[in-house]
Amino acid sequence: MLRPPNLLRSFAALVLTLALAAPAAGQYGYHFGRNKIQYDNFEWRVLETEHFDIFYYPEMLELARQGAYFAEEAYEEMQNRFNFSLNNRVPMIFYSSNLHFKQTNVTPGFIPDGVGGFFEFLKGRVVIPANGNIERFRRVIRHELVHVFTYNKVLRVMRDHRRLPDRFLPLWFTEGIAEYWSGEPDHQHDMIMRDAVYSNYLVPVETMYRINGSFVMYKQGEAICEFIAQKYGPEKLLDILESVWVDTDFKIVLETALRVPYKQFAEDWHAWIQERYVPEAGEIGLSTVVADAVTGIGFSSKPETYRKQDGRRMVYFVGNRTGYSNLYEVEVDTAWTPVAEPRMLIRGERNDVFEAFHLFESRMDVSGDGRLAFVTKSGSQDVVHIYDLERDELDVTLRFEDRVSVSTPSWSPEGDRFVFSSIDESGYSDLFVYSFADDSVVPVTDDAYDDLDPAWSPDGRFIAFTSDRTSLGKEKGAYNLFTYDFETGRVEYVTFGDQKDFSPSWSPDGKSILYTSAVRDSTGRYSAQDMWVADVSGQIGAPPAVASLAPVDDTEPLSTRRLDRLTRFSGAAFDPVWTDEDRVLFTSFEGLQFTVRSMPLSDRLAEPLETREVDLSQPGLSWTYGSLTGDDALRTPYKKRFKLDLAQGSVSQSPVLGTLGGAVLVFSDMLGDDYLNLMVFNTAQTQRDFLRSLSFQLSRTQLHRRTNFGYGGYRFSGLRYDITDPDAPTGFPRFYETVYGGFGAISHPISKFRRLDLGTSLNWSRKEIDIRNIDREALLLSNSISLVHDNALYYYNGPIQGWRARVTAAYTTDVLYSNVSYYSLLADLRTYIRLGRHMTFASWGMARMNRGREARLYYMGGSWDLRGFRLFSVRGQKQWFTSHELRFPILTQPSVTFPALAALGVVNLKGSLFFDAAHAWNQDYNLKQPEIFAGETLGSAGLGLRLNMFGGFVFRYDIGHRYRDGFTRIDKRWFKQFFFGWNF
Structure with a gap:
């Protein structure tokens, strides 16, 4: 999915605008976009090991040491796998939580939930967050290190065979081999592949581009690499990398390495994956068949239920039905069938209070008196909201000091406390109890193990939870269920084994615990995540040796426990809720869709599909992960060092400006917090004019704090083509100007969706227009302020839902001669109303004006705004403009309907019915200036086509009629315009 320009990009554009358009800076080329905010001022340190520079902050020192140990451990293994050693040290940047990770400036883009890390090619940086799960942290380090070795190995192979480094391995292979070599396939791998086989969305190897970048691509790529290793030998994966020089076509590379026709390879893999999962077909059941649907369209998860005082049974869930994630309620009847459409309770992802729901991480819970506790991201941390379901209003929002990530609040029976899981700045996950009586937070666990999904027992004595503190947690990455006893302080086993046990839910009588589990069999594969x-x-059961929180009493522990399997799904079950009506409410994953479903429990409890007696008498030994100490790693303060990111030069010939030449150099520090930009160019037509026409700009942009700063100096001299200058000839606005000075910019994000931009510049300007005998000098001071809002949801061709707006005021004056003095005002509002999954009604209204001495002209015209008129042909110091579009789909999934088009890079084709209207003027509203279309109301209407290629390039074709003189005159000829760019 495309994402809007974020604060980093917008701020960089603001800095450039200030330099290039010093008068009334901020008027032209303004930007929208959400804000990527640096909430925390991290005090960075560096842990230097034999092969790595580990960047961390003091609060996560122990985690950094563990990560350094994992990195060195993996490095030795990867050297052997790749038969290759790296020439340079590898910088690794660690964050202790996903919320801290989202603040990184190493990449300017937004990082969604679920991203475990990334490898950045420019400086070879690896950026990884911890999220409480140390084994997962270890696996991601290995995954990203495979990327580092793969990238450098391919460069070496190309260099050894004297080839240009122009070969790009397909994404499914690079991610697949990274997944495969990072560790054994996990339970999510088997969940996705099993569901793909049974739901028939398994993609043939030949058309893997159809799922590029998706989670399915990662897992299917991993399965293909596993197949290659098993059928042809583990060494063949390395052979593929060493054969990359043979051809640009990866099919030929595979054939060369595997010595088998590509078609046969693809068929053999498909047969292999079918053989792996199809034999289970006789045992598999479909959740869509055995369970009743509570929700239908879109994505739905994390269900809860409550019977209101008027007797109505309500189901609550977090859903993404149209693009934004929201909190919904739906009334159900006695058969748990919805009696109406879901009603939205909380609008998410459009303001800073409900900035984001963690769809895969945090459950909700309802107290006995009808208070719903749920978690959202709000600013720098997660918060717990308490919503009164009887009064239908938000009661309170709770922020916990020093708690970064919060998940899964669970009420005590009395409703005066709740337990939750949380990660602090150290990066470890523990359980805490919040008390309303004294506003206190008390820890329940305090160790390095990953404690999740707490659930308070009906009698108030126990908390059931999920943890990797099981003795199989280190060796197998297992998660089992445990209970914490408030009376004894004991932590004790409920389940034990090589499996992934999650989401415990107590029966109303407190005698049973319902949960989900993916069990590993003798082949190493996981079962579906069943109930x-x-x-x-x-x-x-017995207490785990790893984490007793109090002295163990003399009670003889239970040696075995009965576990009953209730389901055997093709997909998975999540977040089961044992209701007081002997039904289970849960999230079903099937056919790559998440829906909320319910089913009765009585028959399944009476006749379970499988019964196990788990041995709890051997809890195992305590365990910890390795860690590099001071003898193995050197700790030093982080020192900022700039390195070259980009160097680019060009020479061009222009019929307007003649010969042009220039270069751009960009430097940044290792963390991406500080940028230096140098731009040099020259428009001299003769050698004698070289120094006179030399132009440059040196600027610095600092992004390490919440408020971002930019400043710099410049000298621009030479011929200039400027259609906004009021003194320039209208037909051919070319003149000579020398400008030098300095500028500054501040961008302060109020929230993720709103910011304040400030800009100032002071420059000396000499403008020479011979044809009009103008030789004007001025010392120009320009100041601007803008308020920007953007919560729009973007898709391939542009915004599809939400709204964005910008209000700007600016003033420019000649502080020396008073030759220039004018002010600028701008208001821009764009709204997007979702009419269906693929239909949007978009509206744009804008008004802007410059007024005063030497007030500059605004411009419009062309496919980006006023269609039917030449690009930038409509000009005036004052303008209003409006546009309305009905956007509809023509071809949304070419990979399914027309695979040949998808192979050519076609992502989608959409159409629009549009209507535009505008008026530009200078002195009088109706004073006509035909050469710039000023003084009359213009318009156009017609049909537009938008073709997205390769996910990033949008080609625009518009056809329609133009209107003149306040729509009293129509141009009978059809206009046709072809251009590029996203929708407004």
Whole structure:
């Protein structure tokens, strides 16, 4: 999915605008976009190991040491796998949580939930967050290190064979080999591949480009690499990398390395993956068949239920039905069938209070008196919201000091406390209890293990939770269920084994725990994530040796426990809720869709699909991960060093400006917080004019704090073509100007969706227009202020939902001679109303004016605004403009309907019915200036086509009629315009 320009990009553009358009800076080329905010001022340190520079902050020192150990451990293995050693040290930047990771400036883009890390090619940086799960942290380090070795190995192979480094391995292969070599396939791998086989969305190898960048691509690419290693030998993966020089076509590379026709390889893989999962078909059930749907369209998860005082049974869930994630409620009848459409309770992802729901991380819970506790991101941290379901209003929002990430609040039976899981700046996940009585937060666990999904028992004595503190947590990455006993302070096993047990939910009588589990079999594959029930009516099991929180009492622990399997799905079950009506409410994953479903429990409890007796008498030994100490790693303060990111030069010939030549150099520090930009160019037509026409700009942009700063100096001299200058000849606005001075810019994000931009510049300007005998000198001071809002949801061709706006005021004056003095005002509002999944009604209204001595002209015309008129042909010091579009789909999935088009890079084709209207003027509203279309109301209407190629290039074709003189005159000829760019 495309994302809007963020604060970093917008701020860089603002700095450039200030330099290039010093008078009334901020008027032209203004930007929208959400803000990527640096909430925390991290005190960076560097941990230097044999092969790595580990960047971290003091609060996460122990985690950094563990990460350094994992990196060195993986480095030795990767050297052997790749038969290759790296020439340079690898910079690794660690964050202790996903919320900190989202603030990184190493990449300017937004980082969504679920991204485990990335490898950046420019400086070879690896950026990874921890998220409480140390084994996952280790796996991601290995994954990204495979990318580092792959990238450098391919460069070496190309160099050894005297080839240009122009070969790009397909994304499915680079991510697939990184997944495969980072560790054994996990339960999510088997979940996706099993569902792909049974739901028939498995993609043939030949058309893997159809799912580029998706989670399915990662897992299917991993499966293909596993197949290559098993059928042809593990060494063949390296052979593929060493054969990359043979041809630009990856099919030929594969054939060369595997010595088998590509078609046969693709068929063999398809048969192999079918053989792996199809034999289970006789045992598999479909959740869409055995469970009743509570939700339908879109994405739905994290269900909860509550019976209101008027007797109505309500189901609550987080859903993404149209693009934004929101909190919904839906009424159900006695059969748990919806009786009406879901009603939105909380609008998410459009303001800073409900900035983001963590769709895959945090469950909700309802207290006995009808208070719904749920988590959203709000600013720098997660917060817990309490919503009164009876009064239908938000009660309170709770922020916990020193708690960065928060998930899964669960109420005590009395409703005076709730337990939750949280990660602090150290990066470790523990359980805490919040009390309303004294506004206190008390830790329940305090260690390095990953404690998740707490659930308070009906009698108030126990908390059931998920943790990797099981003795199989280190060796197998297993998660089992545990209970914490408030009376004894004991942590004890509920389940034990090589499996992934999540989301415990107590039965109303407190004698059983319903949960989900993916169990690994003898082949190493995981079962589907199904629902199981643990009988806890007897004694609780043995305490784990790793984490007793209090002295163990003399009670003899239970040696075995009965576990009953209730489902055997093709996909997976998440977040089960055991209701008081003997039904289970859960999230179903099937056919690559998440829906909320319900089904009765009585029959399944009476006749479970499988029963196991788990041995709890051998809790195992305690374990910890390795860590590099001071003897193995040197700790030093982070020192900012600039390195070259970009060097580009060009020479061009222009019929207007003649010969042009220039170069751009961009430097930045390792963390991406500080940029130096140098631009040099020359428009001299003779050698004698070289120094006179030399232009340059040197600027610095600092992004490490919440408020971003930019400043610089410049000298621009030479011929200039400027259609906005009021003194320039209208037909051919070319003149000579020398400008030198300095500028500054400040961008302060109020929230993710709103910011304040400030700009100032002071420059000396000498403008020479011979044809009009103008030789004007001025010392120009320009100041501007803008308020920007943007919560629009973007898709391939541009915004599809939400709204964005900008209000700007600016003033420019000649502080020396008073030759120039004018002010500028601008208001721009764009709204997007979603009429369906692929239909949007978009409206744009804008008004702007410059007024005073030497007030500059605004411009419009062309495919980007006033269609039917030449690009930038409509000019005036004052303008209003409006545009309205009905955008509709023509071809949304060419990979399915027309695979040949998808192979050519066609992502989608959309159409629009449009209407534009505008008026530009200078002195009098109706004073006509035909050469710049000023003084009359113009318009156009017609049909537009938008073709997205390769996911990033949008080609625009518009056809319609033009209107003149306040729509009293129509141009009978059809206009046709072809251009490029996203929708407004």
